[in-house]
Amino acid sequence: MKIDIRTQEHGVTVALAGEFDTIATTEMSDRLNEILELTDRPVTVDCSELEYISSSGLRFFMQLKRGSERRGGSVSLVGLNEDVKEIFRLSGFCNLFDIQ
Amino acid sequence: MKKIIPHLPVGDKLSVIFIMAVILAVLVTQYAVNIRKDKDVARERMTREMVIVEQRLIFELADVEYAVSVMRPTAAHMLHHPDSLQALTHRMVRFISNLQAAGIAFEPYYFPEHGKWYEPSSWRKGNMIFDEQSGGPHHDYFSMDWYREGLTADPEHGHWTHPYQDNTQDDKWVTTFSMPLFDENDSIIGVIATDVALDTLRRVLKKSEPYKGSVCRLTDLNGHVIASSDSILPDPEKCFTDSMRVGNYDLMVHLSCPKKAIYGSTILMELLTLALMSVCIALLIWIGRHSIHSISELHEARESQRELEREMEVAHNIQMGILRTDFPPGVSAHLLPMQEVGGDLYDFCERDGALWFIVGDVSGKGVPAAMMMGATVTLFRNAVRRCEAPADIVSEINTTLSDHNPNLMFVTAFVGRLDLQHGLLTYCCAGHNPPVLNGEVMNIAPDIPIGFRSDYCYRQHNCLFPKGTRLVLYTDGITEARNQEHEQMGLDRLRDIIRSQDNGTAEKTVMCVIEAVCDFCEDCDQTDDMAVMCIVNDRAPQQPALTLSNTLSEVTRAKELLRDYCDALALTDKQSREMCLALEEALVNVVNYAYPEGHSGVIRLDIIASADNGRRRLVLVISDEGTPFDPTAQPEVNVGDAVNARQAGGLGILFYKTLMDEVSYRRSDDGCNILIMTKTFAN
The missing domain is CATH 3.30.450.20 (PAS domain)
Structure with missing residues (x-):
């Protein structure tokens, strides 16, 4: 699992690559806080390199969305592959996120 | 030689x-x-x-x-x-x-x-x-x-x-x-x-x-x-x-x-x-003296040749000594070098309930091939102690041999890990001849032989290896053996011979192949070494398969094993990922909640894969001795809830119940939670 956080003037881009499983989620908790610090700007999560996501991974997204909404920001997801999109659909998360 | x-x-x-x-x-x-x-x-x-x-x-x-x-x-x-x-x-x-x-x-x-x-x-x-x-x-x-x-x-x-x-x-x-x-x-x-x-x-x-x-x-x-x-x-x-x-x-x-x-x-x-x-x-005297010198040289040469022959005999004994003959049940192999020493090789090792094996063929013949053979066997033995996968073993051997290969020799090899208990064969084929599995030549896409590129990334594959499965590995000396009419033995003949031994032991199969080749060649001198190895799974599966501790890192290990089975069942990447997700969600629940926090516990995983009559079936059995918990009885999470309303748990159960065909739970008499998940795949 790789995460790349790029801060730009008009927003933050978070690129995720690899498998977002339970282990990866526990390792990502610090990075989540780092991202949440930046959520005064719109956050775009680039999922084009994301191959797998478990419920723990979804939980990361939920925490991100809650945190950013609390700060008035927004989270949008881009580049989801069909398999990952299927998980989002299965979990109802597709209704919660702005998926492009 | x-x-x-x-x-x-x-x-x-x-x-x-x-x-x-x-x-x-x-x-x-x-x-x-x-x-x-x-x-x-x-x-x-x-x-x-x-x-x-x-x-x-x-x-x-x-x-x-x-x-x-x-x-x-x-x-x-x-x-x-x-x-x-x-x-x-x-x-x-x-x-x-x-x-x-x-x-x-x-x-x-x-x-x-x-x-x-x-x-x-x-x-x-x-x-x-x-x-x-x-x-x-x-x-x-x-x-x-x-x-x-x-x-x-x-x-x-x-x-x-x-x-x-x-x-x-x-x-x-x-x-x-x-x-x-x-x-x-x-x-x-x-x-x-x-x-x-x-x-x-x-x-x-x-x-x-x-x-x-x-x-x-x-x-x-x-x-x-x-x-x-x-x-x-x-x-x-x-x-x-x-x-x-x-x-x-x-x-x-x-x-x-x-x-x-x-x-x-x-x-x-x-x-x-x-x-x-x-x-x-004067010339006669000079040449005469030279001839005497030459004759003594010839004598010395003969002496040194005799010495060499003695050394070759020792080398032969050493090489034969390298080859293991203490075959475990269901395994047999035979090697016939055409000269005193040769470049064919086989080896095996039992570790963690699996049989690790290699059959290989070094390019060339004689002493150089024999030295390479010795190096390859040694590297295999070292690698097999550490590596978790056949591809890793091949990669390790490849890296070492490629980096120190001035004569550009190469080795074709078939390295496998056979989990006899779970009937799963994981293998890596580095340019080697396709083995015969249950009388059929395996259809595999081989990787390049060992010794060419140290940075080459070898792939590995899986196949089911249930009880009664018979695998015959060989080197090209067998299939390319020629008779007096210059005909080659060929893969078809070899396959037919192996088929005729469907019910024989591994040892009998090996001897039958060797005898058949010798009969085929009659008295024709063969140029290439020959090696045959046969592995028959004659062990009944034992339960459980994988024993895990209640830590998250164990989940990764279980997923890797499941992936091999998925590969063996030839599932698509999507199907494989779905099975892994189901297993992960089920296991994470057990790891996190079955035992009180800070208490270590044991989780057993059994993966039963079968491919009968074109129907592929995967059964995952997870058992623990923790707090009784029936996931099937949990209320389903409402996926329509808004973010803020969503609870932390429940999604995992939803996932595996959705992804698997059937999920059942029972509490055993000896106090275990047993979760059984089944999925069948149509061809």
Whole structure:
């Protein structure tokens, strides 16, 4: 699992690559806080390199969305592959996120 | 093993010696023949020359005889004028240059008026010719040889006296020719005689000089020298001398030629011959010594070859010693190197309830291949202790061999991990021949052989290996073995042989393959090593498969194992990921909640994969001894809830219940939670 956080003037881009499983989620908790610090700007999560996501991974997204909404920001997801999109659909998360 | 034959051109040297010896023999013979020939030629030439001299002498003497025989009738006519006979002798001496003197001697009182002796004669002295009647008491010719013998001589041929020194003529050597003189009544009345000064014949002798420095001598029969072409007598040591009698005369002619002169003409040739002979001898000695050196070299080479053969035997034993023969049940292998050592290899190892194995073939043959083989087996043994996957083993061997591979050798290998208990074979094929699985040639996409690129990323594959499965691995020495008709054994024949052994043990299968190849080849020499390995899964699956502790990192390990099964079932990536997600969600729940926080516990996972009649089935069984918890009884999460309303849990259960066909839970009698998840895949 790789995460790349790029801060730009008009927003933050978070690129995720690899498998977002339970282990990866526990390792990502610090990075989540780092991202949440930046959520005064719109956050775009680039999922084009994301191959797998478990419920723990979804939980990361939920925490991100809650945190950013609390700060008035927004989270949008881009580049989801069909398999990952299927998980989002299965979990109802597709209704919660702005998926492009 | 390639036989090492030292490069020793001893044969060539022997040929050279033989040729040189022949040349030498020819030269020696020629030299001997030459000397002999030279002698013969010289002798022949001398004889020829002497014959010429002799003929000339005879001619000179015959001249005298002729003159006498011509004069005789004239003398007979002049008997009435005895005083005029003096004129006749004068003319004879004058016209016949050889004559020293000429005389006509009459019998006692033939001319009574002249008394008892009457011998009108003429003789030469310098350029003068003197005439006188020399007979008388002081010159009683009746007793002289020339007179007495002349009277009785053959009237036609006359008589020559022995050469003698005439005291009346300064002791000059003379010979006298005399013929009887007849009157008209054919009565002998006296003798007509002529003295030949033998020294005048010297000019004849001097004409004869066949070789420079030759000396020609005229002697009487006793060897008294009468005349010589040179005043210096030849040294008999330094000369060849030949002699012959001059006609019927009591004269001998001797021709002496200096050896130096005779051989002078051929001496250069002989020197050259000698020089050549010397060179030949020197060369012979040199080559001979070299040959001896070569022969000792050859001897040494043979010794070292024997030494090498002994070493090869040891190497063979070492190589055979490397190969394990302590086969576990269901495993057998055999290796047939075509030379003392070879490049085929197999090895196996049991670890963590799995059989790890390798069958390989090093490029090339003999010692280099054998060394590479030893290295490969060693690297396999090291890698198998650490690596978790066949691809990792191959990669590790590849990295080491590629980095130190100056001779660009390579190894094809099939490395596998057979989880006998779970009936799962995980393998990596590095350019090796496809094995035969249950009588069918495996359809695999091999990776490149080991040794080419150290950074090559090898892939691995899985296949189900339930009880009764039979895998036969081999090297190309088997399939490429040729018979007398140059036909190859081929994969089809091998497959048929393996099929005929469907129910045999692994050992029987291996021996059957080896025997079949030997039968096929008959007595044909094979060039390549052969190796066969057979693995039969004769073990019943044992439960449980994977025992995990209640930590999250164990989830990863379980997922990896499941992936192998998914691969073995040939599931798509999506299907594989879905199965992994289901397992992860189920396991994470157990890890997080089955045991109280801080307490370690055991979680067992069993994965049962089957592919019967085209239906692929995957069963995941998770059991723990923790707090009773039935996920199937949990209320379903409302996926329509807003973010803020969503609870943390529940999603996982939703996932696996959705992704699997069937999820069931039971609490066992011995206090275990048992979760069974099943999924069937259509082809």
